[in-house]
Amino acid sequence: MAAHDENLDPDVAQALAQAVDQVDPPAALRDRVLRSVGASPSTMQSQPTMRERAAFPSWLATAALLAIAAGLSVYSLQLRSRITTLESELRDAILRADASNTQLADVRRTASDAQSAVAVLTAPDTARVELAGQTVAPQASGRVFWSRSRGLVFTASNLPALPAGRTYQLWVVTATGPVSAGLLKPGANGAVNAVFNPPGNIPSATLMAVTIEPEGGRSTPSGAMYLVGPAKGV
Amino acid sequence: MWVMLAIVGSAPDRRAEDQVADRAALARMARGDHDALAELYDRHARPVYSLALRILQDRADAEDIVQEAFAQAWAQASRYDVARGAVAAWLLTLARSRAIDRLRSKRARPDRAVGENAVDDVADRAATPDLQLLSAEQVDRVRVALRGLPALQRVTLELAYYEELSHAEIAEQLEQPLGTVKTRIRQGMIRLREALAGTR
Numbered sequence: 001m002a003a004h005d006e007n008l009d010p011d012v013a014q015a016l017a018q019a020v021d022q023v024d025p026p027a028a029l030r031d032r033v034l035r036s037v038g039a040s041p042s043t044m045q046s047q048p049t050m051r052e053r054a055a056f057p058s059w060l061a062t063a064a065l066l067a068i069a070a071g072l073s074v075y076s077l078q079l080r081s082r083i084t085t086l087e088s089e090l091r092d093a094i095l096r097a098d099a100s101n102t103q104l105a106d107v108r109r110t111a112s113d114a115q116s117a118v119a120v121l122t123a124p125d126t127a128r129v130e131l132a133g134q135t136v137a138p139q140a141s142g143r144v145f146w147s148r149s150r151g152l153v154f155t156a157s158n159l160p161a162l163p164a165g166r167t168y169q170l171w172v173v174t175a176t177g178p179v180s181a182g183l184l185k186p187g188a189n190g191a192v193n194a195v196f197n198p199p200g201n202i203p204s205a206t207l208m209a210v211t212i213e214p215e216g217g218r219s220t221p222s223g224a225m226y227l228v229g230p231a232k233g234v
Numbered sequence: 235m236w237v238m239l240a241i242v243g244s245a246p247d248r249r250a251e252d253q254v255a256d257r258a259a260l261a262r263m264a265r266g267d268h269d270a271l272a273e274l275y276d277r278h279a280r281p282v283y284s285l286a287l288r289i290l291q292d293r294a295d296a297e298d299i300v301q302e303a304f305a306q307a308w309a310q311a312s313r314y315d316v317a318r319g320a321v322a323a324w325l326l327t328l329a330r331s332r333a334i335d336r337l338r339s340k341r342a343r344p345d346r347a348v349g350e351n352a353v354d355d356v357a358d359r360a361a362t363p364d365l366q367l368l369s370a371e372q373v374d375r376v377r378v379a380l381r382g383l384p385a386l387q388r389v390t391l392e393l394a395y396y397e398e399l400s401h402a403e404i405a406e407q408l409e410q411p412l413g414t415v416k417t418r419i420r421q422g423m424i425r426l427r428e429a430l431a432g433t434r
Contacts, residue, residue, distance in 0.1 A: 008394060010365075012426045015376040016395045017285050017326045018368055025283035025300060026293075033275055033301050037308045039268035117385060118392050119291060121408060128409060155385060193385030 116151050116195045123147035129208050131156070131229035140190070142227045144170075144208055146234060152181055152196040156210070159186040159226060168226065169217045172198065173207035183217045184210065205231040249320070249367050252277060256321035264312035271308055278322050279304075282329045289333040289396050290340075299336065303328040323365035334398045372430055379429030383422055390415055391422040 034040075120126060126147040133140035142156035154170060162168065168184040182196040208231045212223035256277070262270035279300060286299035306328055307314075307321075318324060368376075380388055386408070393399045393407065401419070405412045 009423050009427060011368075011430055012376075012423055013395060014323060014326075014365065015368055015373060015426060015430055016392075017323075017330060018281065018373045019377050019380065020281075020284045020288040022280055022284045023287055025279050025297065029283070029297050029300055030272070030275055030279065032297070033279075033304045034268060034272060036301055036305050037268065037271060039271065117389050118396070121389060122393070122397065153385070191384070 116197075117153050119150045120145050120147045120153045120195070123150045125149055127231070127234040129229045129231045129234060131208060131210065131227035133158070134225050134228055136160075136224050137226045140227055142192075142210065142229070144229070144231075146198075148200065148202075152198050154182070154184065154192065154194045154196065156184070156186070156190075156192045156227060158190045159184075159192060159210075160190065161188075162186070162212070165215045166212055166223075167215050167217060168192075168210050169213045169221065170196070171209045171211065171221055172202050172205050172231070173209060174203040174205055176203055178209070178221055179203075180217060180219065181208075183213075205234040207231050208234075247369050249369065252322070253320050253367075257316055260307075260311045260314050260321060263308055271304065274307065274321070274325075275304055278325050281322070282325050285326055285329050286333045289330065290337055295336055295340075296333075299329055299333050302332050306332075319365035320367045322367045327365065337397060368430070372432075375429045375432060376426055379426050383425060386410075387418045387422045390418040391426075394419055 126145050129144040129146065131142035131144065137158070137160050139158040140156060140160070141158065142154065145153040159168065162185065168186070170181040170184060171178040172181050173179075179198070179202050181198045182194060184192050184194055186192045208229050209221070209225050210227040211221040211225050213221065256274060259270040259274045263274070282303055283296055283300045286296035286303075287293065290296050290299065303325055307325060314321070314324070380391075383391070390404055390408065390410075393404045394401075399407065401412060401415050404410075405415045408415070
């Protein structure tokens with residue numbers, strides 16, 4: 001491997017290659033590829049792809065089985081007890097299917113978060129702002145990477161746990177006043193990692209700050225400042 | 235009863251069959267069979283395109299990479315050594331190599347228009363033998379594990395893989411100490427390996 005591949009386990013590398021969000025190439029690309037090696041694409045039919053042989057959705061199978069089980073219940077007691085067993089197995093299957101669907105949705109959302117984060121961190125117009133903990137949270141610290149073209153990455157540590165009904169809110173303070181960049185909820189250990197897409201027309205900044213606000217945030221800050229950092233000209 | 239179990243079962247793992255079909259397609263490509271290339275394209279264009287798109291963040295560039303990768307597969311079909319493992323994994327390797335080359339040349343000279351590369355032998359970065367495709371289940375486990383990594387650990391790993399930045403380059407970009415970058419990569423790798431092995 002090249003010197004740059006220090007420590008990149010080949011299995012993990014393979015996994016990272018396959019783990020990207022799958023996107024269909026444009027239909028016209030197929031012809032382009034075939035023509036580039038001298039083929040005449042008009043004579044070649046498209047074969048069924050791997051995607052068309054996708055998994056039989058387990059929720060559909062389960063729903064079908066539920067319908068079958070319901071139909072069977074008009075018959076004898078023997079069948080009825082069989083059905084009770086089947087129904088509990090089906091309930092488990094549904095729970096498993098729901099859990100994995102949620103997981104997949106979460107994974108897709110987080111995968112695109114991760115892509116946005118990398119895009120921000122590698123953008124040519126990214127500015128970095130260090131945020132320091134204020135009197136109410138001297139141990140806290142934070143960092144913002146903001147690319148006006150690609151988005152904003154926010155990380156922080158040691159933020160105090162939020163009381164019920166409250167949230168943290170990130171502000172870009174400009175000459176014309178503070179603009180909200182997003183809401184933050186720290187994890188159990190006081191850490192936050194978030195990716196935001198602030199509006200594109202925020203004027204030039206002077207400061208960035210995190211305040212505590214009521215759940216749902218506000219259009220202007222009202223609560224105490226927890227993190228503040230200079231952002232002149234950002 | 236067993237009929238119902240068959241319905242509720244998960245998608246069959248077709249990797250072995252696809253691997254056989256891919257090798258047969260390569261053999262036909264080596265004899266100039268265009269239909270064989272079309273077959274390979276239909277099976278693998280999506281993951282190849284997706285990887286190129288992820289690395290380059292640009293659809294036109296990603297399309298170029300797909301065309302180059304399959305053109306290289308066509309040109310090298312007769313020389314492909316089956317001991318190297320899955321054709322699908324090889325295609326992804328080609329895609330990554332070319333995408334990273336393109337990324338680097340774009341960064342070096344952003345004003346330069348990037349034309350189509352000649353179908354030359356792009357040196358395979360992962361000259362590791364025995365590249366095998368992972369099952370959908372394994373990939374899902376890794377995706378979930380990636381999600382569970384702290385953001386900077388995940389971003390560090392991704393910069394190392396999708397942009398092939400060195401530790402020093404990552405440290406400079408993220409403005410982190412070099413030691414921290416190495417630690418994050420090591421820790422991230424351990425967790426992803428565990429996820430692959432299914433031991434988490």
